[in-house]
Amino acid sequence: MKKMWGGRFSKKTDLLTDDFNSSISFDQRLYKQDITGSIAHARMLGxxxxxxxxxxxxxxxxxxTILIDIEAGNVEFSVSMEDIHMNVEAILTERIGDVGKKLHTGRSRNDQVATDMRLYVKEIADDCKSLIRNLILTLLDLADDHTNTIMPGYTHLQRAQPITFAHHLMAYVEMFKRDMIRMTQVKAMADTLPLGSGALATTTYPLDRSAVAAELDFAFVSLNSLDGVSDRDFCLDFLEAASVLMMHLSRFSEEIILWCSSEFNFITLDDAFSTGSSIMPQKKNPDIAELVRGKTGRVYGNLMGLLTTMKGIPLAYNKDMQEDKEPVFDTYDTIKICLITFAKMIKTLTVNKKTMKKAAAGGFSNATDAADWLVKHGIAFRDAHEIIGKLVFFALEQQKSLDELTLDEYRSISPVFDESIFSAIDLNVCVNQRNIIGGPAEEQVRKAIALNHQWLVQN
Known part of the structure; x- marks a missing residue:
């Protein structure tokens, strides 16, 4: 097939060159954006x-009509036409003759592909926001059921202080809210129309770029044609936002993997979101969480790959930039399946409340509250810290938790202790006394759940 740019050449390109140069195998995904942009451009030309x-x-x-035919599966793209832009133009020209050749007046594939990618990134940023929103709603529903489910909070993966399962879940709600904000910012960074930049220096035709921007729902028109065709920051912004999102999902996955182990036994995953072993019949593996954790590295790799591609490219367009698409496509596909599957896994898990509470009691997570009790009874905090440290050491020797010690045993460490210490170290009291904004008390967590529902409505 004759190349649309072949006038300057005296011989055909090698078939291997055609294959190597072609991007239609993956950029055909942009058919809708390409045709939408072309329609707006044609309307403006008229x-x-x-x-x-x-x-x-x-x-x-x-x-x-071509758009309808593509979506019906009635169009076969050609490698010899290299990319989605030239394929669409070739089909158009085949159907209406020389009139079709006029579509490319006043534009280049350089500003055309930049426009297509910006339209695509805006669309997937909205879709990602919707998927993250669904995950947040799933977490809010689960948190609402567990505002009184005591569990140990951890630092250094050591039991630290008692919290609730709801409070722990709400920490991830905050992370995913930031991910929604980042996707909003991704869309904003992609919301500038480059069409009209031409190959690099605009055109002599009197284009109405603002009219095209309005039809394609772009907030701005690019003010520099060199940057218009060579900017891929918006792709990097998407990959960066996706990488942070995957980092959050990976951290959550790591905890789920720990929690469903026999050593923790805090949760049980639904059979529909677990797998077995080909040799060990007793196994129930958290493969979904492990795959999410593993795919995080894949998304990081896409970000680092495009950063590396872009770092040495002089202005304006260079063929290296064809490598922007597959990382974006792959990352979107990856985070989409991860978010959908992860939300379903969370929604169907079973919480083992008794095990969680026992872990909180057995790990001396109420030691800080015992120290606070001493402070409230006139002991300096540093002295109180030392007294409780000795008390914990004694309890370990006796193989008891703090609430299992007798008052006499408490007084053997410090005579200040009285019967009220047992109320102070009750796990429910420990949690609900932390009744300030951001705390694990049931009242505060329920307020946070309500506020986050309001936030989702507004965002």
Missing amino acids: KQNIIDPNEAELIIKTLE
Whole structure:
């Protein structure tokens, strides 16, 4: 098939060159964005009398038909046409003849592909926000059921202080809210129209770029044509936001993997989101969480790959930039399946409340509250810290938790102790006395759940 750019060349390209140069195998995903952009461009060309308005209308109607045919699976793309842009233009020209060749007036594939990618990133940023929102709602529902489910909070993976399972879940709600904000910012960073930048220096035709921007729902028009065709920051912004999102999912996955182990036994995953072993019949493996954790590295790799590709490219467009698409496509596909599957896994897990509470009691997570009790009874905090340290050491020797010690045993460490210490170290009291904004008390967690529901409505 004759190349649309072949006029300057005296011989055909090698078949291997065609294959190596072609991007249609993956950028065909942009068919909708490409046709949408072309329709807006054709309409503007007609209104500006750059081409005959009737011919512009014929181009628009034919492009609309091509879009329908592609979505119906009735179009076969050609490798020899290299990319989605030239494939669409070739189909258009095949259907309406030389009129189709006028579509490319006043534009280049350089500003065309930049426009397509910006349209695509805006769309997937919205979709990712929706998927993250669904995960947050799942977490809020689960948290609402567990505002009184005591569990140990950890630092250094050592039991530290008692909290509730709801409070722990709400920490991830905050992370995923930030991920939603980042996706909003991704869309904003992609919301500038480069079409009209041409190959690198705009065009002599009187384009109405603002009209095209309005039709394609872009907030801004690029103010520098060199940057318009060579900017891929918005792709990097998406990959960066996706990487942070995957980091959050990976941290959560790591905890789920720990929690469903026999050593923790805090939760039980539903059979529908677990797998078995080919040799060990007793196994129930948290493969979904492990895959999410593993795919995080894949998304990081996509970010680092495109950063490395872009770091040495001079202005303006270079063919290296064809490598922007697959990382974005792959990352979107990855985070989409991870978010959907992860939310379903969370929604169906079973919480082992008794095991969680026993772990909180057995790990001396109420030691800080015992120290606070001493402070409230006139002991300096540093002295109280030392007294409780000795008390914990004594309890370990006796193989008891703090609430299992007798009052006499408490007084053997310090005569200040009285019967009220046992109320102070009750796990429910420990949690609910922390009744300030951001704390694990049931009242505060329920307020946070309500506030986050409001936040989702507004965002």
